Amino acid sequence: MDVRIETSWKQRLEEEFEKPYFGELIRFVRQEYATHTVFPPGKLIFNAFDHCPFDQVKVVILGQDPYHGPGQAHGLCFSVPDGVPFPPSLQNIFTEIDKDLGVPVPASGNLERWANQGVFLLNATLTVRAHQAGSHQNKGWERFTDSVIHLLAENREHLVFMLWGSYAQQKGRFIDASRHLVLQSVHPSPLSAYRGFFGNHHFSQANAYLATHGLEPIHW
Numbered sequence: 001m002d003v004r005i006e007t008s009w010k011q012r013l014e015e016e017f018e019k020p021y022f023g024e025l026i027r028f029v030r031q032e033y034a035t036h037t038v039f040p041p042g043k044l045i046f047n048a049f050d051h052c053p054f055d056q057v058k059v060v061i062l063g064q065d066p067y068h069g070p071g072q073a074h075g076l077c078f079s080v081p082d083g084v085p086f087p088p089s090l091q092n093i094f095t096e097i098d099k100d101l102g103v104p105v106p107a108s109g110n111l112e113r114w115a116n117q118g119v120f121l122l123n124a125t126l127t128v129r130a131h132q133a134g135s136h137q138n139k140g141w142e143r144f145t146d147s148v149i150h151l152l153a154e155n156r157e158h159l160v161f162m163l164w165g166s167y168a169q170q171k172g173r174f175i176d177a178s179r180h181l182v183l184q185s186v187h188p189s190p191l192s193a194y195r196g197f198f199g200n201h202h203f204s205q206a207n208a209y210l211a212t213h214g215l216e217p218i219h220w
Helices: 007-017 020-035 047-051 088-101 141-155 166-171 202-212
Strands: 059-063 119-123 160-164 181-185
Touching: 007 141, 020 141, 047 119, 059 141, 059 166, 088 202, 119 141, 141 166, 160 166, 160 202, 181 202
Parallel strands: 059 119, 059 160, 160 181
Antiparallel strands: none
């Protein structure tokens, strides 16, 4: 199956694209886009991959579902396009970065600037029907993104995985913590941020780890 995705990922995921489940998933997604409003725009489904080639990944942040409101989702977990108000979890992420590293809250919630430095912003499910959270769960995306995480965890060294909340932690449970830095805390959602996301120092820990392994830290 010909999937439009960044070349280095395409080479490594070719076998996955030929599996029956992926064909069923693509048929479902195409039908959804044809009959409903679906986010993100079709050309941005694989935006996280397009901004962050396989060999350039340094940090992996796992999300769950794309935002399901108009104009928010653009294929990078937690991120919103320029000019879009910050969703609460993103606001809390910026607040923690400010407390952790003294980096002021930016004007834009567009995290392409992170992705271009090697921060792989992967949602477990890559599409969603407008205003219906979780509407594209259990259709095959989770199996696909599991295979992506396995590829990274098994074929790269010294990555940082940020697993926020029980869903991300379960999805990343197989990652070898002797080969990678696995950072875990509660989710940055307002429901849980005060129970351990604030003060987790994940961003400074990530940069210290990267520096230890001779890699350029992220300009958060």
